[in-house]
Amino acid sequence: MRTKQTIAVIGATDKMGSAIAKSLSVGNYRLLLYAKDLNTCKQLAAEILSKHLLADAEAMDCSMHASWEADMIIIAAPDSEYKEISVKIREVATQKIVISMADPLLETYNGTITAPENTAPEDLQQLLPHSKVVKAVIDNKRAEVFIAGNDQDAVEMAREMMSVAGYHPILAKNLFIQL
């Protein structure tokens, strides 16, 4: 795609958020970074811009405005914050792809991608009923990402984005699979 896509990263200074923002900065994306601490977010934007000449990144002070401008929204904040985030962005996230990256992957790799009781992405879909929620679970050890969602076009866009970010995307119907 030639047209630059705008991606809002909410929770951009969280471990997962900053990793994905940095990885995406090499692609044809405009990154709008949001985190509760604006200064840390500005530092992240500056770091990204200093590393890649062609990177396009900006710290934003409002998650709603970042999401309003965005074509795609990545939520990298902990799932405990989903409710609060969704209230802010719901109106401007309609019909947009929202990628849930809240890290359900256990730090100590134990053979399952996620705990079966983790329903955060499904909850997010309920909280954002008119958005196209896609789950993306990153296995950093293997540089793989498992992607699942109900909307095929949204899954395909997420797959393309994760490829650009340097991950090997694996489409999964259900993330609660055993490896």
Next chain:
Amino acid sequence: MYELFFQKLKEKISLTAEEQEIIKGYLTPKKIRKKQYLLQEGDVCKNIAFVEKGALREYTIDEKGTEHIFQFALEGWVISDLYSFMTGEPATYHIDALEDSELVLISKSAQEEILKRVPCYETYTRMQMTGAYLAMQKRITSLISLSLEERYTSFIKQYPDIVQRVPQHMIASYLGLTPETLSRIRKKIASHP
């Protein structure tokens, strides 16, 4: 966010509050800053864009690098590479923002869902298409039959807002004139009002 969109819609069709809520669920609100692209030639145009606020233009660039503006869109107007939108073929136009803008995007699948769930929306799309066709007819007639001076005077009469908000060289491009020719015409009009 959707005020003007629904205002325009209600000028053409009557909607219940429930129908309005259904339609809202299929609309994509999108802000775009000045000089940013909504669409670049070669990509498939996936949306029709309604302008809530701001100004956009649609254009091609020829082999010499000259821009040819096909359409402007201000508040209440719709802009899209319709051929690409309808067929899924790559777009032949660029669309970018002339001012910071707020848009309401409607994808093809969203439009189909709205048509299924709110049948009277069909009347609106039909009237919109008819309007676009008539505007195109007028534009072609103006290009092939009016003198250069008449082309400009009829444009400023018809679109005074665009004249206020869009740089002269873009208006020249839209009218198929060089900026020098337009400048000459404007001087002539100014001296013989």
